[in-house]
Amino acid sequence: MKIRFEKREKLHPVWKLLNPVICIVLALLACSFLVIAIGKDPVAAYGKLFSGGFGSAKKLSESILQAIPLMFCALGVSISFKMSINNIGAEGQYVMGAMAATGVALFCPWIPHALVIPAMIIAGFAAGALWAMLAVIPKAFWNVNETIITLMFNYVALLFVDFLLFGAWRDTSLNLNYSPAYPEYAMLPKVFGTRINSAIYIAIIAAVCIYLFFDKTTRGYQIRVIGSSVRAASYAGMNIRTNILIVMLFSGGLAGLAGVAQASGAVGRLQQNFANGTGYTAIIVAYLSKFNPFTVLIVSILFSGLSYGSVATQLVGVPDQVGVVIQGAILIFVLGGEIFSRNRLIITRREKETALAKKGATK
Amino acid sequence: MKVTKKLIGLLLVLALALSALTGCAQTSAPVAADTSSDSAASDTAAAEPTEAAEAAEATEAAGIPLSEIKVGVVLNTMKEDGGWSQSHNASFLAAKEQLGLTDDQMIIIDNVPDTGNDCANTIEMLIGEGCNMIFGTSSGLTDAIHAEAKLHPDVYFHQFEGVPADNCASYSVRDWETMFLLGYAGAKLSNGDKLGFMAAQPQASVVRAVNAYALGAKYANPNATVQVVWANSWYDPAKEKEGATSMLASGINVLGYHGSTTAVAEACTDAGAFMSGFHIDMHDYAPTAVYSSHMWNWTPLYVEFINRAVAGTWTGEMLYMGIDSGCAQLAPWNTDIVSADLIAELNGVQAKLESGEIQVFGGPLSDNTGKEVLAAGAEFTNDQLIGMMFLVDNVIGQLPS
Structure with missing residues (x-):
């Protein structure tokens, strides 16, 4: 027996839409065995999972608030992936952005209060961008694998922030490895009468800009070409090196903004283990959204809603680890479903095979 | 080049738009803040007269009827972590049992990260489920608890070792009373004047625990000193074993312990030395070494808070409970190590602690650099206790600067 994939020529648009829905349902069905195995009702658990994240305007607003840093990281990651640059350093760029914003908020008293937030945004963007560009200089000049370096830069960034929080920046009035709290004027205002902060606007504007950049500018076109074939691009005379640096400037900068948004929008200080894995979740979100900036915004909210909802599953006695399993299952099923929708699975039986082989032999 | 210029132009427009956005929105923020603080203020204003009425005669109207109490708990690690969160989880369940609350009246959410937005998020969910009493059991949750307390003035908040506010109480256990007893027993079991202490962060x-242990040892033997070694981690078995082994090799035969691993128990068993346990009864880790353990029991505190809410006497204050209420507990003395005479002696000391005759941190106290930290007859404030960062004069060792 032989199994192989054959690429489908055309994909019906209805099927394109239906595919992720079917995959999510299949993922939930698969996980329901796990829920049953721990002696709980899967219907009740899934009810809580979804109503916990999206069940009311209030819960939806909490999910959106939780999604904001994820949006920035995923937008940043998706533009580098578009050029086939594997920036998995969003986690580090995120904390570097948060660190720079904290530096401005706490240790630059000479900045007029009204300008503190714009200065934090610029500093956060710059710190994330710088951290990302540093990591790809070896790639740009000597073609060193960027995946490993961006990953390693995460640990350096996290430990550097730890170094500050255990020492110079530590709030000595607390018994925790936290920076002092931000002054009121360094906090982003809340919007819509919810706990959502105004960084949501920046995320939406950024998504629009990314869309326009890739669809309407020559540079955006170049980056897409480089993403599909570096050789073709360099034959066409495109400067790969400059494009790598430009892409990482924005990729890292956006991840840096995630740090600003979370620190000045939600938490109000810098903490140890601040990013909590958001930079890695962003990679998943970027892949699920096929690097489309608007899809990134929606998938971020879906993902945050699921993780918020998995806290709610505890209300019916299902541990939140199950929620994490469900998230993972959805990812595997949706990405796996991609393969089946793009390709046709062809299984040839042994007899047929031998028949075919015989046919070939007689020819 | 043209594209780059266009891009820069676009960026500038974006930056301008951003500053405009934040500028406009900022004006609305203080208004919102004002209203919330106003309502908090009026809430306390309303609470005070009822409190006075309650003092005169217990009225039902002042509090929340027991059947309408709904408790929401946020634990920062897993329920079954073998230490901190497990002790809180068990205490909440015991309190529920004691007060006869139904299953619907208590929601415990575990594994909520200290950092980021998750705690505030979870509290919003608990309040959405109808919880009117919220408990945070880790000091890392303080920020989120305080921010949420401001947003929800009608809900009673409780924070482990936090800063009390109008609708936010704070609580802790006087674990130094049990540590004092363990230090006392340690000095009696020791071959010489010098004891050891293997400590976490x-x-x-x-x-506080190290100091109380040293003061207990000094109470038993005025010449007793305590050598402290820090693991600089909440969980590092290798470092703890190394520290314990080196102290035992120097001739010390009794160790105090504050940590969550089995490493010190192994080291003491190997060396034939004695130790005190922490968090849980560590007897099973090392039956020939552990002479007793400090154990947490938060039930009396939680029952008290809920009772106060029902009676209408709830206030946002710092509440300590100790050995007298059973919050700080000792595991049974290991009779293979501790003689009956010594147990009788220890019971006498415990009675003095319970009656308040012995104040563990009573003045005069000086630190191990010779500086006086508490004058004779003076007492520490809650803030000083929560932030204690000195070692008493018979401790050998240092704190990181």
């Missing part, structure tokens, strides 16, 4: 809660 050099943070205030641990520093």
